[in-house]
Amino acid sequence: MARNIREPIPLPVILAASEGDERALNAVLNHYKCYIRFLAMRPMKDEYGNEHLYVDEDMRLRLEAKLLYSIVTGFKVLPV
Secondary structure, three states: OOOOOOOOOOHHHHHHHHOOOHHHHHHHHHHOHHHHHHHOEEEEEOOOOOEEEEEOHHHHHHHHHHHHHHHHHHOOOOOO
């Protein structure tokens, strides 16, 4: 089974995102889009009793907002 391994976010993008750059914040959101959608999955039963998974859009938006808030307000890059 092949794993979907993504490249890490480059440091300049992280620094720009922590300063509030819109393009950098979009790049970070795009990087974590699949993970956020996975975390926002909820089971739902249809009228026949079959269970399906769906993305709870309210939860997805809350997770995205929390990520953006954390990056802009509390994210610090420590020197190496």
